[in-house]
Amino acid sequence: MGLRIHFVVDPHGWCCMGLIVFVWLYNIVLIPKIVLFPHYEEGHIPGILIIIFYGIAIFCLVALVRASFTDPGRLPENPKIPHGEREFWELCNKCNLMRPKRSHHCSRCGHCVRRMDHHCPWINNCVGEDNHWLFLQLCFYTELLTSYALMFSFCHYYYFLPVKKRNLDLFVVRHELAIMRLAAFMGITMLVGITGLFYTQLIGIITMWKQRPHFPPSP
Numbered sequence: 001m002g003l004r005i006h007f008v009v010d011p012h013g014w015c016c017m018g019l020i021v022f023v024w025l026y027n028i029v030l031i032p033k034i035v036l037f038p039h040y041e042e043g044h045i046p047g048i049l050i051i052i053f054y055g056i057a058i059f060c061l062v063a064l065v066r067a068s069f070t071d072p073g074r075l076p077e078n079p080k081i082p083h084g085e086r087e088f089w090e091l092c093n094k095c096n097l098m099r100p101k102r103s104h105h106c107s108r109c110g111h112c113v114r115r116m117d118h119h120c121p122w123i124n125n126c127v128g129e130d131n132h133w134l135f136l137q138l139c140f141y142t143e144l145l146t147s148y149a150l151m152f153s154f155c156h157y158y159y160f161l162p163v164k165k166r167n168l169d170l171f172v173v174r175h176e177l178a179i180m181r182l183a184a185f186m187g188i189t190m191l192v193g194i195t196g197l198f199y200t201q202l203i204g205i206i207t208m209w210k211q212r213p214h215f216p217p218s219p
């Protein structure tokens with residue numbers, strides 16, 4: 001499937017996306033350092049769990065990049081309206097271009113998007129016909145990564161044997177509790193937020209498929 005590259009110039013969106021990348025980096029660096037590697041070295045967990053953690057993290061980042069930089073379904077300047085479908089098209093009063101009826105004009109992106117769901121500042125892109133599926137993938141991998149990180153944080157304090165060899169010269173070891181509390185706060189916030197979003201997205205997509213109109217997407 002040939003997805004077109006799309007880049008939205010919006011400093012507000014860049015800040016939101018930067019925050020998401022920061023949360024990702026924070027957990028990717030600190031959870032293995034504080035929890036996974038020490039327990040692996042002391043034989044409490046197998047190495048495969050660390051590989052799975054990094055695997056999900058990479059899927060998550062790839063999904064973020066794809067959802068952010070894929071054209072959500074921008075209407076071309078001179079769309080070819082198939083014969084007999086003119087009644088399903090209308091003129092956008094903001095960009096003066098013809099668009100299928102369920103398209104919307106996004107003021108942040110500055111153009112109309114086919115089957116636009118919403119403009120998501122966290123991916124700095126619209127969620128529309130061509131990247132809806134990528135957006136759902138991103139929600140799914142984020143849920144998975146967050147649950148995985150939270151589960152290990154929980155096990156670190158309540159289930160695994162305590163780590164014996166600790167290098168107190170390391171900043172992360174001396175500030176472990178504060179770092180882990182912040183990680184848990186981020187994790188729970190993400191989990192609650194994305195569960196809500198994921199739910200409304202799934203309902204939206206099911207409704208969209210049920211009401212699918214009978215004209216093909218524009219070229």
Ligand SMILES: [Zn+2]
Nearest residue numbers: 092095105112
């Ligand atoms: Zn428009």
Ligand SMILES: [Zn+2]
Nearest residue numbers: 106109119126
């Ligand atoms: Zn937009």
